Amino acid sequence: MFQSYLLILLGTVFVNNIVLVKILGLCPFMGVSKKLEASIAMGAATAFVLTIGSGTSYLINEYLLGTDLFYLRTLSFIVVIAGVVQFTEMVIEKTSPVLYKVLGIYLPLITTNCAVLGIPLLNVQAKHGFVDSLLFGFGGSVGFSLVLILFASMRERMEAADIPVVFRGAAIAMVTAGLMSLAFMGFAGLIK
Amino acid sequence: MTAALFVMIGLGLFLGLVLGFAALKFKVEGDPLVDQIDAILPQTQCGQCGYPGCKPYATAIAAGDADINQCPPGGEAGVKMLADLLGVEPKPLNAEHGVPKPKSVAVIDENICIGCTLCIQACPVDAILGAAKQMHTVITAECTGCELCVAPCPVDCITMEPLKEDIPHWKWRYPVIPIQVQVAA
């Protein structure tokens, strides 16, 4: 039991990393990785939304929609996620105005982060139970936060590098993300 | 069909309630961001940005009414700091608002000054000493170099003089690097 939970967690964090292997959630990954602090905050906010979102989505799917109303799945997931994001936004604006400004448009855009919608849908697809869903959501968000923070730390360093002018900014970030993805390929096969 | 309708309406109502509660609970008053922006601005109070002072400009930036590149005295470095604070891309200074100049201070030619006090009224930081019909003097240490006193002077006795570099204020220069062949952006 415990081992299977651990495997879900390790699997989603490393082996099937949501960003570098599943290539989901690239928008905030590219957008909020210029500064380490902002990326940590973004990671935390996304982790919160993802975990709560996975749990509630499971509940809605299981008890509200059932098999009859399956066509409402995507729609209702989006509504729930939007609600959670809105809530998070209010909390952050109250507690840290600078962070609110720094995260800027990317905070409400968590709603459209495909990872956030993707994970609940993957949960349904994999027929995960409630705990598994929560873990899957949490693991996915930890994986997201982890690579976001690592990526931000690399980008902060690269800021001072003598990168060819045409590659500065998003271009070299894309290349770096690609190389990180390459590195994460090394985890392939670790957990089947 | 009705079930679907009820489900969606129910969801909407529930989320509306939660968010409404949150909106009351986490209500934000004031904007602490203004002070943080104001701390970066050079406080020349020169008005080149199009606002009557640094604080109003800071307020405008925080509200999203003004761009971050309207402050020539702050220079590119100031724009970069603002960009860092606000998490946006730095951009070059907007030439419409003037170009950065070497730091200068106002100097009153005391032989010409007629003591009209117009410059005293113009000075945003009270850095000019004097009274009516008396010669005026600029307190160099407190002059921000805003040039606001130059225009009102009826006898054109105020000039802006760049600060001369002396030993206590001297700076080491950036080392010249022979290989730095910068490709034009």
Add this chain to the structure above:
Amino acid sequence: MSFNLSDIFKFPGGVHPPEHKVESTTQPIRTLPLPKKLVLPLRQHIGHIPKILVQVGDHVLKGQLLAEAHGHVSAAVHASTSGKVTAIDEQVIPHPSGLPDLCITLEADGKDEWLKHAPLDYLNMERSELIRRIAESGIVGLGGATFPTHVKLRPDAKHPVSTLILNGAECEPYITCDDLLMRERADEIVHGAMIMQMLLGSTECLIGLEDNKPEAVVAMNAAVAKANFNAKVVVVPTLYPSGDSRRLIALLTGKESPAKGRTTEIGVQCFNVATAQSLYRFIAHGETIVSRIVTLTGNVAQPGNYDALLGTSVRDLLQAAGGIRDNTDDYVMGGPMMGFSLPSVDVPMTKAMNCVIASTPDLFPPPPMEMPCIRCVACADACPVNLQPQELYWYSKSSNLEKAQEYQLFDCIECGCCSYVCPSHIPLVQYYRYAKSETIAQERAKRSADLARIRNDERLARIEREKLERAKKHAERTAKSENSGDNNEKKAAIEAAMARAKEQKETITPQNVENVSANVAAEIAAVDAARVQAAEKPE
């Protein structure tokens, strides 16, 4: 006295540059002939500029006070020979900026006549009085730091000094002035140390020398024994920069001085040996500081150490050392690790000038092309402060000053070890100097911005207040004119208005004073001084 190797501690890093000390140690210290003209910069020390006491045309005697210490940290300047003050103006001084600064020019009368001076009866003197007298002596740290010595000798109840350290390490290549001084005037140094010991109330005295000066070690040991002084001559291994005071303290005591504090916080005070000798000359003979020993080496005919009057031009100095040889393209003040190129060969010798190296392209070749940093961390291994120079470089180069400070930029002592070992030939120290002075300039700008903000806020508040008052007054006046009639009432109203005006004046005046007091006072004084000067200048 013997020393024990187990007593020597270590500091991180360090390098072994070629020493080149032999060239200038073959001859004893020679005294320079009296030059015709002497230029004495007022800024020969760290701290406030001293206050000028003489005027152009005055005749002064050797050792006479020309400018007195002004402010908490400042040092006096004395005439180094007898003669006439011919100018008080800005001249190029030995400073890396090459900028001119205020100097007093003396024309020697050739008599070299001393002002009447007498030994100080220091044993029977009030300690504060003695410190005050030392402040008049113009003595500063002669190792190159030029921090006013009397400030370091002031008693500090919070941090009593238990250990006095004399710095005779002289780790920089080429420089040998302390070495020769210790060989020839060890007795004076030791007596100076005894006076320091008395003033500081310390119980232990350690004299640190590098093991490449065996003659000086012998001389110092003999002097210590002769004076029956309870001091210990400690020989440390030759490793640059062991002569840096904090490094030497670590070597001798095993204690690290706090980075953001003084060495007295660990109970240690450190002086250069030449400083101790000067103190002795002042206390025992009443001689203020008018000369120092300078090493003239490199591409000169007769390299060696010369006892020269302060204010002698470097050109005259080099002339005395047999003149420069062909190919000389540069003059370095200080050692090759931390010194700087003199802006001109006509600058005067100052209290900081311990060495002048006439250099040629062969001696100090132009640096090879700067390559990118490959993060090999040879610099980090060499850094005596345990910094990460590669990170400091990365952030200094990109002007990311905040990050550079996070990596403790201001702990860098600019010793040059990192640049010395760098395989990419990066002028690392130069990047740090740039980043440091840029940071200081930004902080200064920030302070003046804060001041401007406060003044602007106060001005706006005042305008608002005045507007309100005017409106109130206006309202009152209209109200009064409506129901006026009685003469008495009118009189009373006028009186009240006058009282109000008076009150207003009182409330406003003090505020203005409060706003400007310190700054304006200084400013007005400066303006006055400038006026006086302007009047003195021909133009």
Add this chain to the structure above:
Amino acid sequence: MKFSPFFTTNTSVSIVMLKVLLALVPGIIAYVWAFGSGIVVSLILASATALLAEAAVLQLRNRPVMPFLLDGSALVTAWLLALALPPIAPWWLVVVGTLIAIVIAKHLYGGLGQNPFNPAMVAYAALLISFPVIMTQWPVPLELTTIKLSFIEQWQYIFNHVLPSGVGFDAMSSATPLDYLKTQLKMHHTMEDIHQAKFFGMFAGKGAEIVASMYLLGGLYLLHQRIISWHIPVAFLTTLAVISGVFHWVNPAHFSAPLFHLLGGATMLCAFFIATDPVSGATTPKGKLIFAAGIAVLTWLIRTYGGYPDGVAFAVLLMNILVPLIDANTQPRVFGHSK
């Protein structure tokens, strides 16, 4: 204007890189002795490609070409990559790999000193996932085969894919011991049986273990010359030995012996030449230990459980990602500061 210090030591980047190349020579000689002269062809090919690519990019970027060509860093990258690739791989594999290393991994980031990833390992990993079959075909050690290709024949094969008549490709190629071990373990063969395979030597692959020892020798030279510090090799090898040792001790039938790990695969090359790349590696003393130990753990994990036979390349890249965080959080105590 000149600045202090007015003189410097006589070292330079070129000298550093030259010493690294020199340290690789014993390994290369052993390689030729054990597997034939194919590797020489790869080395020449990679060097030429690297220098040309470097020159082209520098020219494009308006940078001085000669100083950077002479710094030798491109050659080091090329050699490391060539030594990591199978020596019987077709010519285009080497060329593509070198181009990836020099152009993408190095120069897109600004060239010498600025690349966050180890260029040779980026190229190796990219080739491995793109051409898995070619990348896992290694020549049979010369000891075990009667087929000995001459240098010209090697050249012919690498460029034209033409073998001398009567020689089949299968006769001269095989899987690497690490690869073989993994597939055999999956088929539930015991460790003892697996080690009976002819290409196993005393500790690891026949021939390969000699090459690895020669790399060790070269690494000791670099340590002696102070080109590298002891932290990374020691931490890497110790951690790898300890982990594999513990698991081998617990279950020798399932986990390989420490010496197999140390002398097999790219372990020695990594310990002294790849992980010690200063540009992409950690720089603080403590950071170096963490960095190297991390590579060791990941290498062992991937070798034992992962989908690829050797994990060194991926382990290095993964730890490269962590370097900025490691460095920032392992700053040594600055003199006079309390911590």
